[in-house]
Amino acid sequence: MRDTLSIRRLLLLGLIVAGLLLGMASTRWLTLPPTLRTETAAGEFDAVRAKARLARVLGDQAPHPADSAASDGVRDRLVAELVGLGLQPQVTDRFACNSLSKSSGVSCARVRNVRVTIGAQSRAKHLLINSHYDSSTVGPGASDAGLGVASMLEVLALMKDRPLVRPVTFLFNEGEELGLIGARAFLDADPLSGEVDTLINLEARGTTGPVNMFETSEPNASAVALYRQAVRNPVGNSLAVSAYRLIPNSTDVSTFLEDRDWLTLNFAPIGNETRYHSPGDDLAAMDPATLQHMGDQLLQVANGVAGQNGVDLRKRDGERLFMNVGTRWLFEISAFSPWLFAIALAVGLAADFISGRRRTPRREQLRVASAMPFLLLVLLLPLAAAWAGLGIVGMLREGQFWRAYPAATELAIYAGVIAFGLALLAAGKRWSVLQLRRAWWLLFIVIGIGFSVAAPGAIVYFAVPSLIYAIGIVAGRRWPVVETAAALFAALALWITLGAALGLIQDLINSGPLWILALFGGLVMMPWLIEAKPLLAGLRWSRAAGVAVAFAALAWVPAALAPAYSADRQQQWTLQYVVGAGPDQPFWSVVNDGKPLPEAWKKLGQWRLGTLPLGTRQRWLSPARPVEGLVPARAIAVETVARPGGRRVRLRLQSNGADSIALTAPAGAKLAGLGVPGQVRRIDAKRAKGPYSLSCTGRSCDGQVVELLVGPQPVKLQVTGTRWALPAAAAPLVAARPANARPQYSPDATITIERIRI
Incomplete structure (x- = not known):
């Protein structure tokens, strides 16, 4: 039969499909951190020893946000650990407010930074190694940023007695989790901040996987050169650097680079975000191999900057594009090279047509050109299929059903890319493999140029495979088989490079939108699908089409049946008792991933989905009974002074038991500044989108005077007080919480809301 494949071709096609699925499933393997060393030589970073140091510092692993009793204990044990190394740490104490260019809010707290300096006592500029020892309000922070603390302590022990050509300052700052306040305090009040010219920052957004170098100073040529020369197992790429500059997330580097022109490298792992900012961020979850990877890179870069290992630290101008190849090599080129590669591809195609090797070059050109929109359809249809698959399974299960076993959903998405890609290619009978191949690599570089408009670093992943194929076109004029070989080699290079980046992207977008994986998966797999077209x-x-739909649907079955949550990857579930959200009575509030509440909970309240004046996120709400003796946090006006264009208003905070107090004004209020006397942070009216917020966290906020610069018109303020504990009445709800569920990002809390007019 005409529509029946031979058994041999069917088996070969099946092997290709299986190989593609296996290749996509193994993208994370392309950037695994080096295996944990069983024996550590003298002078090498010892992850086991570093983790033991951190265990002593964390003690009972309680959450320890800045200016809390738990943070006092962690700081005392950190100082004792440093003294035990024969060092003399200094503790600075300052009430500080941050200044974030990506935010219309200001956060304040009392922070105590711990720093120690080793090396030559000379006029040479300092290398600053920074991480934070405070945790989020909800977890012990063993990885975020205990990984950094452990790495710094071990590197200190290794470097403190070595001859160094320049001083190295280790800053353990407090208040990063509250808005990078410790970094702000260092810049504003520590004279040593003026002696720094190079920064290494250590962070974490997960507990496992490779440690990525994801941010550099701008321009980045000097930073990339240092990273390439010093690090033996690099994981970093300019796509991540460009993407990070576009998102609202911040680390201490954001504050440092606002005021200082320091050569900067920023490191963090991102594996298993489900434990990030949750009780699951504990020592048991920390991967020693991840700790070793961070410590090795820190030690290597620190030795490169301050040691005597011959790393060239000459200042370099300009931007560089880079990507890791496995964890052994860092490929680096100038920012202009990809455009030359794109031109080379176009010239290679044009030269082949002009050479007259084909009888009808113009018709051939038109065929190639007409195949480009067809291939764009082949690329985008699986994107729609992934969106539909996620939606259908989501309606049946709700919540983040992929959280425990993300690989099942990822493979379902990639199976759809393969199935619908092959089906559409089977329909494209008017184009030969050669025409589709050439059209694809032209389209590929066009897509890369499009990506680079938003994220300039992305182009590096598109340029290299295209250059390989361009060389194949030129050589293929004499030996046609070379062009086919070059296409396969380019496809392999694409999997090794962009596929490795995709493995990291899978971890990065663990909470969604997962359908975007169909686009990146299509970019990686399309060259292989085109080469498989003759089998169709x-x-x-x-x-x-029928086989494609059946195969794609079957691929979703494991994702639909796999447990949504596990002991390792739990459901987000934060319980809050909220007073003052409405005129009637208090509410119980559950913030989760939208999954319906279990039957045991439904019997404990009248639940509905809704919102509270705590943000736009939907949550489960149920009326609650009033709790006696609960006094809300307040802000009392103490001074109002006229100023050009408006007023300066000062308010005194009364915590009344709250651990954090936030003042929020609507976007229309157009506040010009927020902070405390002497530290009022100006709000950029062009960048601020509102609402405006001023928060104060910690024991020192009770009685603190805050200052707002407002216009002449009255302003309505919401005063929100948060206690990181629940009333006794919450006990039945806490007991009924699902076994594999825990708070994330926000702790279980009692929240009071009042409104004032100033």
Whole structure:
């Protein structure tokens, strides 16, 4: 039959499909951190020893946000650990407010930074190694940023007695989790901040996986050169650097680079975000191999900057594009090179047509050009299929059903890319493999240029494979088989490079939107699908479409049946008792991933989905009974002074038991500044989108005077007080919480809301 594949071709096609699925499933393997060393030589970073140091510092692993009793204990044990190394740490104490260019809010707290300096006592500029020892309000912070603390302590022990050519200052700052306040305090009040010219920052957004170098100073040529020369197992790429500059997330580097022109490298792992900012961020979850990877890179870069290992630290101008190849090599080129590669591809195609090797070069050109929109359809249809698959399974299960076993959903998405890609290619009978191949690599570089408009670093992943194929076109004029070999080699290079980046992207977008994986998966797999097209000869479109739909649907079955949550990857579930949200009575509030509440909970309240004046996120709400003796946090006006264009208003905070107090004004209020006397942070009216917020966290906020610069018109303020504990009445709800569920990002809390007019 015309629409029946031979057994041999069917088996070969099956092997290709299986190989592609296996290749996509193994993208995370392309950037695994080096295996944990069983024996550590003298002078090498010892992850086991570093983790033991951190265990002593964390003690009972309680959450320890800045200016809390738990943070006092962690700081005392950190200082004792440093003294035990024969060092003399200094503790600075300052009430500080941050200044974030990506935010219309200001956060304040009392922070105590711990720093120690080793090395030559000379006029040479300092290398600053920074991480924070405070945790989020909800977890012990063993990885975020205990990984950094452990790495710094071990590197200190290794470097403190070595001859160094320049001083190295280790800053353990407090208040990063509250808005980078410790970094702000260092810049504003520590004279040593003026002696720094190089920064290494250590962070974490997960507990496992490789430690990525994801941010550099701008321009980045000097930073990339240092990273390439010093680090033996690099994981970093300019796509991540460009993407990070576009998102609202911040680390201490954001504050440092606002005021200082320091050569900067920023490191963090991102594996298993489900434990990030949750009780699951504990020592048991920390991967020693991840700790070793961070410590090795820190030690290597620190030795490169301050040691005597011959790393060239000459200042370099300009931007560089870079990407890791495995964890052994860092490929680096100038920012202009990819455009030359794109031109080379176009010239290679043009030269081949002009050479007259083909009888009808113009017709050939038109065929190639007409194949480009067809291939764009082949790329985008699986994107729609992934969106539909996620939606259908989501309606049946709700919540983040992929959280425990993300690989099942990822493979379902990639299976759809393969199935619908092959089906559409079977329908594209008017184009030969050669025409589709050339059209694809032209389209590929066009897509890369499009990506680079938003994220300039992305182009490096598109340029290298295209250059390989361009070389194949030129050589293929004499030896046609070389062009096919170059296409396969380019496809392999694409999997090794962009596929490795995709493995990291899978971890980065763990909470969604997962359908974007279909786009990146299509970019990686399309060259292989095109080369497989001859195996589809004789297959009718109707038969191909039916098989594609059946295969894609079958691939979603494991994702639909796999447990949504596990002991390792739990459901987000934060319980709050909220007073003052409405005129009637208090509410119980559950913030989760939208999954319906279990039957045991439904019997404990009248639940509905809704919002509270705590943000736009939907949550489960149920009326609650009033709790006696609960006094809300307040802000009392103490001074109002006229100023050009408006007023300066000062308010005294009364915590009344709250651990954090936030003042919020609507976007229309157009506040010009927020902070405390002497530290009022100006709000950029062009960048601020509102609402405006001023928060104060910690024991020192009770009685603190805050200052607002407002216009002449009255302003309505919401005063929100948060206690990181629940009333006794919450006990039945806490007991009924699902076994594999825990708070994330926000702790279980009692929240009071009042409104004032100033």
